[in-house]
Amino acid sequence: MEINISEAEWEVMRVLWSNSNVTSKLVIETLSEEKKWSASTIKTLLSRLVDKNILQTKKIGNKYIYKAIYSENDCLETLTKNFVGKFCNKKTKRIIEYAIEQDNLSKDDIEEILVILTEKLKNAKDIVKCNCIKGQCTCGNAKIK
Numbered sequence: 001m002e003i004n005i006s007e008a009e010w011e012v013m014r015v016l017w018s019n020s021n022v023t024s025k026l027v028i029e030t031l032s033e034e035k036k037w038s039a040s041t042i043k044t045l046l047s048r049l050v051d052k053n054i055l056q057t058k059k060i061g062n063k064y065i066y067k068a069i070y071s072e073n074d075c076l077e078t079l080t081k082n083f084v085g086k087f088c089n090k091k092t093k094r095i096i097e098y099a100i101e102q103d104n105l106s107k108d109d110i111e112e113i114l115v116i117l118t119e120k121l122k123n124a125k126d127i128v129k130c131n132c133i134k135g136q137c138t139c140g141n142a143k144i145k
């Protein structure tokens, strides 16, 4: 699955994921003041998301109801996978360290992560192999074409 969502479209998606029976009116009420976006800008963002097959729309009475095709969690997983994939395999550790340094983890979150890590440690590789094209990475292990 490919998810190509701009920064502005992402703000709209968050409204979709947080509410049911979303109309353009609700999105406009939620975002126009905070983001200083006009109603027509928001309607354009909604129709772009429909064109991209990220939103579905259905006419109920005289209103259009918008629904997200992908859940927030689907997007989180796909975008995280794509993001991590932009870097050398050897930089995954740094990405995780960075996320941890944001101090957005509760004690329970940390306990859960420790359980996952303890399980992963049992079958962990001694060395993570670089997956880069030679000339795209500084780790010195990039594969030669």
Ligand SMILES: [Zn+2]
Binding pocket: 088, 089, 090, 130, 131, 132, 137, 138, 139, 141, 142
């Ligand atoms: Zn590499």
